[in-house]
Amino acid sequence: GENVEQHPSTLSVQEGDSAVIKCTYSDSASNYFPWYKQELGKRPQLIIDIRSNVGEKKDQRIAVTLNKTAKHFSLHITETQPEDSAVYFCAASHRSGGYNKLIFGAGTRLAVHP
Amino acid sequence: SQTIHQWPATLVQPVGSPLSLECTVEGTSNPNLYWYRQAAGRGLQLLFYSVGIGQISSEVPQNLSASRPQDRQFILSSKKLLLSDSGFYLCAWIDRVGANYGYTFGSGTRLTVV
Numbered sequence: 001g002e003n004v005e006q007h008p009s010t011l012s013v014q015e016g017d018s019a020v021i022k023c024t025y026s027d028s029a030s031n032y033f034p035w036y037k038q039e040l041g042k043r044p045q046l047i048i049d050i051r052s053n054v055g056e057k058k059d060q061r062i063a064v065t066l067n068k069t070a071k072h073f074s075l076h077i078t079e080t081q082p083e084d085s086a087v088y089f090c091a092a093s094h095r096s097g098g099y100n101k102l103i104f105g106a107g108t109r110l111a112v113h114p
Numbered sequence: 115s116q117t118i119h120q121w122p123a124t125l126v127q128p129v130g131s132p133l134s135l136e137c138t139v140e141g142t143s144n145p146n147l148y149w150y151r152q153a154a155g156r157g158l159q160l161l162f163y164s165v166g167i168g169q170i171s172s173e174v175p176q177n178l179s180a181s182r183p184q185d186r187q188f189i190l191s192s193k194k195l196l197l198s199d200s201g202f203y204l205c206a207w208i209d210r211v212g213a214n215y216g217y218t219f220g221s222g223t224r225l226t227v228v
Binding site for chain 2: 032034041042043044045046049089099100101102103104105106107
């Protein structure tokens with residue numbers, strides 16, 4: 001079935017460094033790839049997304065890249081700050097039985113140390 | 115504006131007791147609705163999704179059931195809880211009319227089965 005793999009599971013960086021999280025997906029028909037940030041005990045919140053007709057998208061310190069041929073996409077956070085510490089989830093759209101749903105990766109726990 | 119409400123926020127239930135979690139959406143009509151479960155320190159597992167009143171699709175065989183008695187109401191239930199049902203339950207919706215496929219999550223219910 002459809003699957004999204006996410007790496008690494010944990011990531012520790014120093015404040016000001018960059019962080020990169022990578023995901024691969026199995027469904028070649030996936031056309032929408034959102035990223036969510038989940039702070040401890042809270043709901044996941046959408047931070048950025050990319051559609052299959054675009055290779056890269058940037059929003060201030062965060063950017064996403066998509067390689068449809070290789071079926072992988074990445075989240076890049078530059079100039080990391082302690083408030084970036086959270087669990088990040090990638091997801092890929094999947095259409096089944098005429099309905100859309102999102103398949104999530106297992107998450108990456110990012111720790112930014114001052 | 116669209117909002118999603120989920121309650122209760124926390125719940126401690128004994129093994130074998132029933133369960134009812136409720137999710138309602140405001141400010142939209144005919145949304146796709148989803149129930150996800152997140153075990154402690156783990157990713158998001160899709161349990162059920164619904165594209166309309168009375169239409170429920172189950173993703174994994176389990177001890178839980180879902181119902182959609184009204185367009186903007188989605189209920190997660192169990193007749194007899196198991197210890198393995200503990201987790202963080204998240205309701206989510208997407209606007210079927212809109213082009214944005216990103217989910218908006220409710221604030222979640224943290225269920226502990228003892």
